Amino acid sequence: MLSLRKDIVCQEAVELVTDYLEGTLSRRSRRRFEAHVRACPNCAAYLEQIRITIELTGSVEPEDLTPEARTDLTELYRRWRSE
Amino acid sequence: MRTVDSDLELLTRLREGDEEAFVMLVGRYQQAMLRLALAYVPSRAVAEEAVQDTWMGVVKGIELFEGRAAFKTWLFRILINRARSAGTREQRHAARELHHAVDPIRFDVNGQWADPVERWSDDSEDRLEAATWGPALQSGLEHLPPRQRQVVVLRDMEGLSGDEVCNLLDISVGNQRLLLHRGRTRLSEVLEAHIAKA
Numbered sequence: 001m002l003s004l005r006k007d008i009v010c011q012e013a014v015e016l017v018t019d020y021l022e023g024t025l026s027r028r029s030r031r032r033f034e035a036h037v038r039a040c041p042n043c044a045a046y047l048e049q050i051r052i053t054i055e056l057t058g059s060v061e062p063e064d065l066t067p068e069a070r071t072d073l074t075e076l077y078r079r080w081r082s083e
Numbered sequence: 084m085r086t087v088d089s090d091l092e093l094l095t096r097l098r099e100g101d102e103e104a105f106v107m108l109v110g111r112y113q114q115a116m117l118r119l120a121l122a123y124v125p126s127r128a129v130a131e132e133a134v135q136d137t138w139m140g141v142v143k144g145i146e147l148f149e150g151r152a153a154f155k156t157w158l159f160r161i162l163i164n165r166a167r168s169a170g171t172r173e174q175r176h177a178a179r180e181l182h183h184a185v186d187p188i189r190f191d192v193n194g195q196w197a198d199p200v201e202r203w204s205d206d207s208e209d210r211l212e213a214a215t216w217g218p219a220l221q222s223g224l225e226h227l228p229p230r231q232r233q234v235v236v237l238r239d240m241e242g243l244s245g246d247e248v249c250n251l252l253d254i255s256v257g258n259q260r261l262l263l264h265r266g267r268t269r270l271s272e273v274l275e276a277h278i279a280k281a
Contacts (some may be wrong), residue, residue: 009193011195012194046200046204049201049203052155054267057224062110064114073251077105
């Protein structure tokens with residue numbers, strides 16, 4: 001039977017991950033992508049890796065300012081305000 | 084529980100000349116600003132200068148902030164303007180990049196994974212201790228090409244929306260997504276290498 005449906009391979013799937021997570025895939029592409037990930041443990045693991053990467057990137061904690069930096073800032077602030 | 088002052092509360096205090104509010108705002112955004120500035124200028128010293136200029140602009144121009152956009156977006160816009168003029172002329176278009184973000188060497192001739200992909204969720208809790216992945220990610224970020232770094236910092240670290248980032252960086256929706264894709268892919272590789280060593 002003739003089918004318009006074309007399955008994607010892993011190398012194509014990984015390049016769609018961001019579009020998938022951004023919700024910008026067409027409905028058909030999304031279905032194809034999801035079907036592939038369901039059937040492919042490697043791509044499922046890869047998608048998970050990207051999700052974890054995003055989560056970790058978002059949780060890098062800023063360091064606190066040093067006391068010296070705070071003093072410098074206060075002095076700068078006063079100078080700027082008085083100029 | 085300690086309540087965290089919102090940006091708007093701090094801004095109100097800043098308008099009244101409250102020094103502590105100023106220091107708190109700087110503490111909140113200093114690192115994000117440095118990271119962003121470093122994606123435009125060649126050295127840390129120049130980046131720090133751009134950040135300091137930005138804060139001066141904020142203090143002197145606090146009345147210009149109308150509250151239509153989030154304070155963070157306003158702040159980043161000032162910074163990007165300063166960093167752009169301080170930095171070497173940035174190329175208007177990123178160099179044509181290769182077609183694939185993920186290294187083709189990882190796939191066989193049929194486009195399937197050559198080696199199994201490791202599942203992180205099983206034991207990543209242990210191996211991804213904050214103390215160790217933090218510096219690895221920071222360093223990975225510093226090595227990203229500037230455009231990718233700009234997008235990843237704003238999207239994934241600062242939580243801006245895709246639209247906000249397109250607007251701030253003056254790039255198309257498609258380009259934004261491509262830069263994000265490449266940046267995230269690269270950072271996941273950095274983490275992967277880090278986990279393999281752990």
